[in-house]
Amino acid sequence: MRLRLATAGESHGPGVVAVLDGVPHGLRVEREAIDRDLRRRQGGYGRGGRMKIEHDEVEVLAGLRGGVTLGSPLALLVRNRDFDNWRDVMDPFAPPTGERAKAITRPRPGHVDLAGALKLGLGDARDALERSSARSTAARVAAGAVCKALLAACRIELFGHVASIGDVFAMQHDFVDGKEADFAALRETTEASEVRCADPSASQQMVDAVKQAQRDGDSLGGVVEVVAWGVPPGLGSHAEWSERLDGRLALALMSIQAIKGVEVGAGFAAAHKRGSQVHDPIGHDGRRFVRPTNRAGGIEGGLTNGAPVVARAAMKPIPTLARPLPSVDLVSKQPFDAQKERTDSCAVPAAAVVAEAAVAFVLADALLDKMGGDTMREVLDRLAAYEAQLAAR
Numbered sequence: 001m002r003l004r005l006a007t008a009g010e011s012h013g014p015g016v017v018a019v020l021d022g023v024p025h026g027l028r029v030e031r032e033a034i035d036r037d038l039r040r041r042q043g044g045y046g047r048g049g050r051m052k053i054e055h056d057e058v059e060v061l062a063g064l065r066g067g068v069t070l071g072s073p074l075a076l077l078v079r080n081r082d083f084d085n086w087r088d089v090m091d092p093f094a095p096p097t098g099e100r101a102k103a104i105t106r107p108r109p110g111h112v113d114l115a116g117a118l119k120l121g122l123g124d125a126r127d128a129l130e131r132s133s134a135r136s137t138a139a140r141v142a143a144g145a146v147c148k149a150l151l152a153a154c155r156i157e158l159f160g161h162v163a164s165i166g167d168v169f170a171m172q173h174d175f176v177d178g179k180e181a182d183f184a185a186l187r188e189t190t191e192a193s194e195v196r197c198a199d200p201s202a203s204q205q206m207v208d209a210v211k212q213a214q215r216d217g218d219s220l221g222g223v224v225e226v227v228a229w230g231v232p233p234g235l236g237s238h239a240e241w242s243e244r245l246d247g248r249l250a251l252a253l254m255s256i257q258a259i260k261g262v263e264v265g266a267g268f269a270a271a272h273k274r275g276s277q278v279h280d281p282i283g284h285d286g287r288r289f290v291r292p293t294n295r296a297g298g299i300e301g302g303l304t305n306g307a308p309v310v311a312r313a314a315m316k317p318i319p320t321l322a323r324p325l326p327s328v329d330l331v332s333k334q335p336f337d338a339q340k341e342r343t344d345s346c347a348v349p350a351a352a353v354v355a356e357a358a359v360a361f362v363l364a365d366a367l368l369d370k371m372g373g374d375t376m377r378e379v380l381d382r383l384a385a386y387e388a389q390l391a392a393r
C-alpha cells in the first residue's frame with residue numbers, strides 16, 4: 001500500500017489538515033478541483049447552520065509547486081471560520097474561559113459523548129467530540145480530490161450519489177461495462193440535485209422527507225453509492241486479507257462518521273439469492289472479456305475485474321436531535337434530555353461526497369500498488385504497458 005493519509009483537526013479548532021504521502025512526482029493538481037469538492041461536501045438539503053458559516057477552501061502547505069506534485073508529502077489545510085466564535089473555548093494555548101458554556105455534560109445517544117467521556121475520564125465530552133466530529137471529513141475530501149486527479153490522469157472516473165434517504169429510494173442503475181456515457185449523464189443529474197440524487201422525482205420526495213423530519217425535531221439517514229469506471233482489472237490483492245480491495249473499501253467507507261454498513265455490488269441482497277442469480281456470466285466479444293451484468297460490483301477475489309466498481313454505504317440518522325432522547329448528566333447521573341448542539345438534520349448528500357473521496361483514496365492506492373513509480377510518467381508508462389498486455393490476450 002503506497003498512499004498514507006493522516007488527518008488532524010478539531011471541529012471548532014483553527015482548521016482541519018490532511019497529510020497525504022505517496023503521491024508520485026508530476027501530477028497536476030488544480031486548486032479549483034479541491035475547492036469544488038469541498039463545496040460539494042458542504043452542500044445538500046438538510047445541513048445545519050454551520051455550513052452557512054464555513055466557506056471551505058484549501059491551503060496547500062507542502063508537496064506542490066506550480067500546481068504539480070513534488071513527490072513529497074502533501075499537507076492540505078482547511079481553516080474553520082467558526083473558530084473565531086470558539087476562541088474562548090478552543091484556543092490552542094490560551095486557557096479556556098467559555099468552557100462551561102460549551103460543556104457537553106448530557107451525552108447524546110448515538111454520538112461519541114458517553115463512550116468518549118468514559119474513555120478519557122471526563123465529566124465534559126467536549127475533548128472527545130471535537131475530534132470525533134464529521135468536520136474532519138473536509139480533510140478526507142481535500143485529500144480525495146488529489147486522489148481523483150491521479151485517477152483521472154489514468155482515465156478512471158468516479159462519483160458518489162444518494163441511493164436513499166429515510167424510506168425514499170432512488171431508481172437503481174446497473175453499472176455495467178460499456179455504459180460509461182450513461183454514468184456521466186447520471187453524474188450530471190446528481191450534481192443538479194439538491195440531495196445529490198440522480199433520480200429527479202425521488203430527489204423531491206427526499207427533500208420533503210427531510211423537511212418533515214425537521215418539523216418533527218428529528219433526523220434522517222440513508223444510503224450512498226459510489227461508482228468508478230475505467231478501472232483496470234487486477235487492482236487489489238487475492239493473496240492477503242488486508243490487501244483485498246473489498247476489505248480496503250469497507251474500512252475506508254465504514255470509517256466515515258455515521259456509516260454503519262458497507263456493500264460491494266449486490267451486497268446483502270446476494271445472501272438471499274441463488275448463485276445462478278448472483279454471479280455475472282463471462283463472455284468474450286472477440287476483443288475482450290465482457291460481463292453482461294455487474295452484481296459483483298467490479299470486484300472478484302479481492303481484485304478489480306475490469307467492470308465498474310460499485311460500493312454502497314449506509315448512514316444512520318444524525319444523532320443530535322432537536323427533540324432529544326433521554327440521557328443523564330455525566331457527573332450527577334440525574335436524568336435529563338440529551339444535549340442540543342447546532343446540527344445537520346440530514347447529511348446523506350454530504351456523505352456521498354465523503355464516500356467518493358474514500359473510494360478515490362483506495363483506488364488510487366491500489367493503482368499505485370500495481371503501476372507505482374516515483375513519477376507520474378512511470379505510472380502512465382506502466383499502465384500503458386499493462387493495457388497493451390491485456391489487449392494482446
Ligand SMILES: Cc1cc2nc3c(=O)[nH]c(=O)nc-3n(C[C@H](O)[C@H](O)[C@H](O)COP(=O)(O)O)c2cc1C
Nearest residue numbers: 111112132134257258318319320343344347350351
Ligand atoms: C458529513 C457528515 C455530517 C454530519 N453532521 C452531523 C451533525 O451535524 N450532527 C451530528 O450529531 N452528527 C453528524 N454526523 C454524524 C456524527 O459525526 C457521528 O454520528 C458521530 O461522530 C458518532 O460516530 P458514529 O455514528 O460513526 O458512531 C455527520 C456525519 C457526516 C458524515
